[in-house]
Amino acid sequence: MAFPRTIVVGGGLAGLSATHTLLERGKSVLLLDKKPSLGGNSVKASSGINGAHTAAQQALGIQDSVEAYYTDTAASAGTDLARPKLITALTSNSASALSWLTNDFGVDLSIVSRLGGHSAARTHRDKSGAPGWAITAALMKKLTALAETDGARVEVIKGARVVKLLEEEGAVVGVEYETGASTQTARGNVILATGCASFSLCTVSLKQKPAVATQQTFSATGLLATHRPDLLSLSTTNGDHATGDGVRLATSLTSLAPAALCDLDQVQVHPTGFVDPANPAAKTKFLAAEALRGVGGLLIDGKGVRFVDEVQRRDVVTKAMQKVEGGEGRGPVRLVLSEEAVGEVKKHCDFYVSKNLMKRYSDAKEFSADTGIPLEAIVETFASHGKYASGGEVDPFGKKTFHNATYNPDTPLHVAIITPVVHYTMGGLSIDSSGHVLSSSSAPIPGLFAAGEVIGGVHGQNRLAGSSLLEAVVFGRIAGTSAAE
Missing domain, CATH: 3.90.700.10 (Succinate dehydrogenase/fumarate reductase flavoprotein, catalytic domain)
Incomplete structure (x- = not known):
C-alpha cells in the first residue's frame, strides 16, 4: 500500500541517514525522537568512521581494499557468527558512504588511522577530534534547514516517544506516539533507528514500557541481566535514551509475527573507559x-x-x-x-x-x-x-x-x-541485507525496516573500531532506499 510519507523513529546518525536518503528519493518523512534534541549516541563517537578504498586513503597512498576490510570484519565477527551478506553490505558500501558524507554534507574525513583489528589504515576522522559530532551535526544542520524551508516534505518532532507499531492488512502501517500528555498516530512505512538494544543504564524488559532513566544502575529485568549477567558489575558509555525501544516495539507485534532477534548475548565491552x-x-x-x-x-x-x-x-x-x-x-x-x-x-x-x-x-x-x-x-x-x-x-x-x-x-x-x-550491542533485530526486519520465520515484515545499533548480526562477536558510525550510515541509507521503493 502507498503512503504519503515514511516514519523514521530515532534521530541518531542511522535515522538521519535514512531520512536524508528518503528525501533524496523524493519522499516525505516524519522523524520522531523521544529526546529534546537529536544525535543519540552517534555524537559521542570519537575514533572515526571506516572506509575501504576511499579518496582520502588514495590521497595518502594507503593501500586497502573492500576485500581486506571484509576479511578483517569477518575474522572479528568469528566463524560461527559472521554473516557474509550483512558484512558485504557494510564493507562494499563504505567508500560510497564516506563520499556521500564528504560531498553532500561537507564533512572533513581527511585524517586516516589504523586501529585495532584492521589490516590497513581505514578509520577516517576530521581535525576537530570529535568525528561523531562532526558527521551527525552536519546531517542535523541540513535537515533543520530543509524542515524550515520545506515543512511539507519533512517534519521533525522531538520529545515524541513511539509506544506502538500499527498493524493492518498484514503489514506495519504506522506508529502510535506520545508527546507529553497527548497520544497521536501517524501512518506510513516505518524505519526503526532507536539505537542500543536495551543495554543502557535503564535497561528494560521486552514487555516493560521504558521510562526515562532516573537511577544509576542496570535493570534487573533487562536483556543484559538475562543474557549477560556477568557484565552487570561494569559501567557503561551509553546514555539514558538507549532503552531498547526498537526491540520492544518490533517484538510486540500481535497480528503479525513478531520480529526475530539475534546475538543478544554478544555485548561489546570496550577496553578503555576513563x-x-x-x-x-x-x-x-x-x-x-x-x-x-x-x-x-x-x-x-x-x-x-x-x-x-x-x-x-x-x-x-x-x-x-x-x-x-x-x-x-x-x-x-x-x-x-x-x-x-x-x-x-x-x-x-x-x-x-x-x-x-x-x-x-x-x-x-x-x-x-x-x-x-x-x-x-x-x-x-x-x-x-x-x-x-x-x-x-x-x-x-x-x-x-x-x-x-x-x-x-x-x-x-x-x-x-x-x-x-559496556559499550555496544552486536545483537538486536534480525534484518536482511536490504534493511527489512525479519520475523521469526525469517520472512520480511511488510512495512518495517531498521538500521543502526538496533539491528543485530552485522558484527558477530566483536565490532571493529570505526564500524559503528559506518553501520549507521550504510544501513540507514539501505533502509531509506528500501522504504522508498
Missing part, C-alpha cells in the same frame, strides 16, 4: 577513544609493565585488562601517551584534561612520584617498546604495528586510569 578520580564508581563513564591507542598510546599495569598488544581487537585487549585488574591484582591499568602521540589527537587530550580524566606530567619522574610506580619500571617499559618497534627484539605480545613508538622518559606524558565498560 576512571574519573572524583567519582571512580560512576556507572556512566566517558569513553577513552580507540584513536588514543591508534596513535601510539601504551597500556601499562600498576607496576608500570605492558601486558598486551595495544592495537589488537577490542575483545582481546579487554580480556587482557580484566586479567590484570582481576585475578592477578596488578591494576589499575593506565593509558600513557607520548608528546608525539598527543600531537595527533591534541583536541581529544585537551578535552580529557579539562574534564580531569587525563593528567599531564612533565616527565616520567613526575609520573612515578605521583603514582608510586617505580621509575626504573617505566624507563624499562619505554626502552623495550622502542626495541620492539625497531625490530631489535620481538614484542612478547605479538605487536607488529607501531606508531609514535619512541617514548623518552625525559619528555612530557599524558596519562589516564582506564577500565573496561
Whole structure:
C-alpha cells in the first residue's frame, strides 16, 4: 500500500541517514525522537568512521581494499557468527558512504588511522577530534534547514516517544506516539533507528514500557541481566535514551509475527573507559577513544609493565585488562601517551584534561612520584617498546604495528586510569541485507525496516573500531532506499 510519507523513529546518525536518503528519493518523512534534541549516541563517537578504498586513503597512498576490510570484519565477527551478506553490505558500501558524507554534507574525513583489528589504515576522522559530532551535526544542520524551508516534505518532532507499531492488512502501517500528555498516530512505512538494544543504564524488559532513566544502575529485568549477567558489575558509555525501544516495539507485534532477534548475548565491552578520580564508581563513564591507542598510546599495569598488544581487537585487549585488574591484582591499568602521540589527537587530550580524566606530567619522574610506580619500571617499559618497534627484539605480545613508538622518559606524558565498560550491542533485530526486519520465520515484515545499533548480526562477536558510525550510515541509507521503493 502507498503512503504519503515514511516514519523514521530515532534521530541518531542511522535515522538521519535514512531520512536524508528518503528525501533524496523524493519522499516525505516524519522523524520522531523521544529526546529534546537529536544525535543519540552517534555524537559521542570519537575514533572515526571506516572506509575501504576511499579518496582520502588514495590521497595518502594507503593501500586497502573492500576485500581486506571484509576479511578483517569477518575474522572479528568469528566463524560461527559472521554473516557474509550483512558484512558485504557494510564493507562494499563504505567508500560510497564516506563520499556521500564528504560531498553532500561537507564533512572533513581527511585524517586516516589504523586501529585495532584492521589490516590497513581505514578509520577516517576530521581535525576537530570529535568525528561523531562532526558527521551527525552536519546531517542535523541540513535537515533543520530543509524542515524550515520545506515543512511539507519533512517534519521533525522531538520529545515524541513511539509506544506502538500499527498493524493492518498484514503489514506495519504506522506508529502510535506520545508527546507529553497527548497520544497521536501517524501512518506510513516505518524505519526503526532507536539505537542500543536495551543495554543502557535503564535497561528494560521486552514487555516493560521504558521510562526515562532516573537511577544509576542496570535493570534487573533487562536483556543484559538475562543474557549477560556477568557484565552487570561494569559501567557503561551509553546514555539514558538507549532503552531498547526498537526491540520492544518490533517484538510486540500481535497480528503479525513478531520480529526475530539475534546475538543478544554478544555485548561489546570496550577496553578503555576513563576512571574519573572524583567519582571512580560512576556507572556512566566517558569513553577513552580507540584513536588514543591508534596513535601510539601504551597500556601499562600498576607496576608500570605492558601486558598486551595495544592495537589488537577490542575483545582481546579487554580480556587482557580484566586479567590484570582481576585475578592477578596488578591494576589499575593506565593509558600513557607520548608528546608525539598527543600531537595527533591534541583536541581529544585537551578535552580529557579539562574534564580531569587525563593528567599531564612533565616527565616520567613526575609520573612515578605521583603514582608510586617505580621509575626504573617505566624507563624499562619505554626502552623495550622502542626495541620492539625497531625490530631489535620481538614484542612478547605479538605487536607488529607501531606508531609514535619512541617514548623518552625525559619528555612530557599524558596519562589516564582506564577500565573496561559496556559499550555496544552486536545483537538486536534480525534484518536482511536490504534493511527489512525479519520475523521469526525469517520472512520480511511488510512495512518495517531498521538500521543502526538496533539491528543485530552485522558484527558477530566483536565490532571493529570505526564500524559503528559506518553501520549507521550504510544501513540507514539501505533502509531509506528500501522504504522508498
